Amino acid sequence: MYTYRFNSMSTIVQISISHEMFANDMMPIYKLFESIENTCSRFREDSELSRINQQVGKDIPVSNEIFAILKEADRFYKETEGIFNPSVLSALETSGYSRSIEYIKGQEVIVHDLSTNVPSLSLPFTLNIRKQSVVLLSTIDLGGIAKGWVIDRASELLERTGYGFINVGGDIRIFGELPRALNIGIESPFDEKQILSSIQVTNGAVATSTSMKRKWLVNGEWKHHLIDTHTGKPSESHIVSATITAPSALEADVWAKTVLLLGEEKGREWIKTKDSKAVLINKMREIWKGGEQHGVV
Numbered sequence: 243m244y245t246y247r248f249n250s251m252s253t254i255v256q257i258s259i260s261h262e263m264f265a266n267d268m269m270p271i272y273k274l275f276e277s278i279e280n281t282c283s284r285f286r287e288d289s290e291l292s293r294i295n296q297q298v299g300k301d302i303p304v305s306n307e308i309f310a311i312l313k314e315a316d317r318f319y320k321e322t323e324g325i326f327n328p329s330v331l332s333a334l335e336t337s338g339y340s341r342s343i344e345y346i347k348g349q350e351v352i353v354h355d356l357s358t359n360v361p362s363l364s365l366p367f368t369l370n371i372r373k374q375s376v377v378l379l380s381t382i383d384l385g386g387i388a389k390g391w392v393i394d395r396a397s398e399l400l401e402r403t404g405y406g407f408i409n410v411g412g413d414i415r416i417f418g419e420l421p422r423a424l425n426i427g428i429e430s431p432f433d434e435k436q437i438l439s440s441i442q443v444t445n446g447a448v449a450t451s452t453s454m455k456r457k458w459l460v461n462g463e464w465k466h467h468l469i470d471t472h473t474g475k476p477s478e479s480h481i482v483s484a485t486i487t488a489p490s491a492l493e494a495d496v497w498a499k500t501v502l503l504l505g506e507e508k509g510r511e512w513i514k515t516k517d518s519k520a521v522l523i524n525k526m527r528e529i530w531k532g533g534e535q536h537g538v539v
Contacts, residue, residue, distance in 0.1 A: 243406060250275040251283075251389055252342055253411030260404035260418070267403060271396050281307050282388035284331065285342045295331070295381040303375045311384055311391050312369060312376055318387070318496045319365050325500045328382040329366035330469040337476055338460045339467055346458040353460050386499065389413060390449070390492035397491070415447040415491040428521050431455070431483040439521045439529055443487055449494035451502045452483040470503060479505045483523040486513065506530075 246257045246268060255275060257263075281290045294302050304312070318326045334340075338351035366380040393410050397417040400408065405418025414426060423442040430436040431454035441448055453466040453476070470477040484502040488494035497516060501509040506524060513520045522530040 248272065248275075251279055251385075251392075251410065252344055256409040257400065257406065258409075259400060259406035263403060270399055274396055274399070275392055278307060278388055278392040281305060282311065282384045284383055284385065291382070291384060294376065294378060298378045298381060301370065301373070301375050301377050303373065306374075308384075309369070309374050309376070311388055312367065314391060314492060315382075315384065315387055316365060316367075316369065322496070322500045324364075324471055325503050326387075326496050327366070327471045328384055328387070329380045330471065330474075331381040331383040333469045333474040334383060334467060336474070337465045337469070338458055339456075339465070343456050343467075347456065348458065350459045350462075351465075386495050387492065390447075390490070390495035393447070393491035410491075413447070413449045413491055413495055414443075415494075416443060416445050420444055428483075428485050428523075431523055432527065438523065439531055441485060441487060441519050441521060443519070446487055446489045447491040447494040448485065448487050449491065449498045450483060450485040451495075451498035453477060453479070453502065454482050468499060468502060477503050479503055479509075480524045480526075481506055481509055481522050482525055483521075484509065485521045486516075487519040488516070 243258045243260060244262050246263060248255050280286065283289045284291055286292060290305060290308055294304065315328050336353065338346065338353045366382055367376050367378045369376055389410060390413065393408055393413060393415045396408055397415045400406065401417040405420055407414055407416045407424060416424060423444045426441050426443065426448055427437040428439045428441065428450065430438045431452045451468065453468050456467040457464050466476045468477045469475065479502055481502045484498045486494060486498045486501060488497050497518070501512050501520065504512055506522070509522065510530065519532060
């Protein structure tokens, strides 16, 4: 397998593929990631998402890419009954996540507005398919869902060259037909150097959602990026790491977050409805895999 790496979306993109790729082969992948980051980053003042967020309540024409991502956001909002809700942007900023994670991870962040901001449980935008436009009812964040979307698009391009997988910050999508199952190690959310479990996959995608990595301090209290839409605050779920398989990277990303936010009992029930493989790790360091508790680590 040939391996290629580059930086995008505040993480490392790694491509492992059966056939050698040259500059002309890689260029469409680079441009795809660059385009989506430029379109969907809330940390770039000139991004399309930032422009839309500055015009809440107005009917704004949008690009093909952001319209496609918003349609998926609408689908997942309904599928998760509001657990997935892109209106968490104001809650994230209130919790101190107003700069890209590499600038605040593990740092003390000063927050001037400590008021509780509970996102509306209704979908925070309406789409006009005929005009390809959107009306926001509140500001939105598309970070995770945009990453899943671009991974799936990149996989479609890579499959034209060979088989393999793409790994973007731990979200993995297989493309083509692998000759054997891919064994994916699952890091301890308490110690990145320790592998606690694994999942074997031959197709589709795997994603992990954890409340232990993207953390910062506000007034001496640890905060993280996974917002409970019922409270408007970082989730207090007992699950601290949820890894799940799905047909696509987009679904895997949303499903992993949903399972973590639902908590242990409801999260396990969700997994059963999807017929997916999963590994859950809770605050007590207990591991649950495929319907069984695998002890304490």
